[in-house]
Amino acid sequence: MLPSPLEFLVPLGALESVAGVLPFAILAVVLVNMVTRLLAQRSFVKAAEEADDDEALSRFLPHELVNVLLILLAFAFMIVEPHGGMVMSVLILGMVVADFFEYEARRVEARNGMEMERPNSSLAASVLVIGYAGYQSLFFLVAPVWNAII
Numbered sequence: 001m002l003p004s005p006l007e008f009l010v011p012l013g014a015l016e017s018v019a020g021v022l023p024f025a026i027l028a029v030v031l032v033n034m035v036t037r038l039l040a041q042r043s044f045v046k047a048a049e050e051a052d053d054d055e056a057l058s059r060f061l062p063h064e065l066v067n068v069l070l071i072l073l074a075f076a077f078m079i080v081e082p083h084g085g086m087v088m089s090v091l092i093l094g095m096v097v098a099d100f101f102e103y104e105a106r107r108v109e110a111r112n113g114m115e116m117e118r119p120n121s122s123l124a125a126s127v128l129v130i131g132y133a134g135y136q137s138l139f140f141l142v143a144p145v146w147n148a149i150i
Contacts, residue, residue: 019080020040023137026073026088033070036063037099037126041106041119048110057110059103067113077136084136091132095125 017099047056076084086097102119109116139146 011102015076016080017063021034022073022077022080023064023084023133025131026070026092027071027075027133027137028068030072030092030126030133033063033066033129034123034126036066037122041066041116044103044106045083045116048106048116051110052113054107054110056109060087061127063099067099071096081136088129088132091125095122095129098122100123 035123040063043060044057048054050056064107069087070092073107074085074089078089098121102122106116106119108114
C-alpha cells in the first residue's frame, strides 16, 4: 500500500496513538486559554491606566501562544476525528478571530480614554469551545445513559 502524501507532513501513526488524548488536551488548553485571557485583560487595563494612548498596549504573548497551540490541536484532532475535529476547528478559529477583534477594541478604548470592557465576545466563544471540548472528551460519563435512551 502506498503511503498517503499527508504522511510525509504529519506522522499519522504517531497521531493516531494519541488520538484518545487529544480531546482532553484541547479541553485543558481551552481552560488555560481562559486564564490567559483574563491575565491579558488585566495587563491591558494596567497598560491603559499608565499611558494616555494605545501605544502601551501590546498583545499578551502567553495568550497568543495558547491560541496557536489550540489551533494546532484542533487541526490534529480533525485528522483523527474528521467530524468532531471540523466542528472543534470552526469553534476554535471563531474564538481566535474574536480574540483578535477584542484586542483591537481594547486599543480603541485606550486611545479614546474609555473604560476597558471585558472581552465579551471571546468569552462567549470560549464557553462554546469549552462546552464542545467537554462533550468530546467527557462523553464517556454520559454514554451509558445516552445509549440507553437513543
